[in-house]
Amino acid sequence: MKTTHIWKLIFSILLPLLIGAIAGMFTAQAVPDWYNQLNQPSFNPPGWIFGPVWTILYIVMGFSLFLIWKLEAGKQRNQAIAIFFVQLLLNFGWSFFFFYFQMIGVALVEIIVLWLTIVLMLTRFYKLKPLAAYLNIPYLLWVTFATVLNAAYFFLNRS
Numbered sequence: 001m002k003t004t005h006i007w008k009l010i011f012s013i014l015l016p017l018l019i020g021a022i023a024g025m026f027t028a029q030a031v032p033d034w035y036n037q038l039n040q041p042s043f044n045p046p047g048w049i050f051g052p053v054w055t056i057l058y059i060v061m062g063f064s065l066f067l068i069w070k071l072e073a074g075k076q077r078n079q080a081i082a083i084f085f086v087q088l089l090l091n092f093g094w095s096f097f098f099f100y101f102q103m104i105g106v107a108l109v110e111i112i113v114l115w116l117t118i119v120l121m122l123t124r125f126y127k128l129k130p131l132a133a134y135l136n137i138p139y140l141l142w143v144t145f146a147t148v149l150n151a152a153y154f155f156l157n158r159s
Helices: 003-030 047-069 075-100 104-128 130-134 137-156
Strands: none
Touching: 003 047, 003 075, 047 075, 047 104, 047 130, 047 137, 075 104, 104 130, 104 137
């Protein structure tokens, strides 16, 4: 593998992990006080599951970014990378809306936009490198579950 590809791989994996770690720090601060006091849906998974799942998803997301980034530069590749960064930003923002600002309704709208952006990313990735799209199917499924969970929190905790 070329040296430039090694650096792209490292950056591609570390960036989502770093974004996730920062969001996780803010999430962890809200869990003991606010989040644990909410009415929880019956299908809410145990808290310990979120860290390992997100870590794996961020690594896989990063690897899929690498598969796209190492392709020859062009309009489609650049658009796919831009969409990846938009969904990563939305992913990051959701934690703040839900946990830090405690705005469950806004977080629900935001995660729906995130879900749509992931679908757009998958379609763009598929056109360039199908494997990069397939790798993100678990991410889409997890965000689908998180959307349902967010909606349940919203309806169970409306004032």
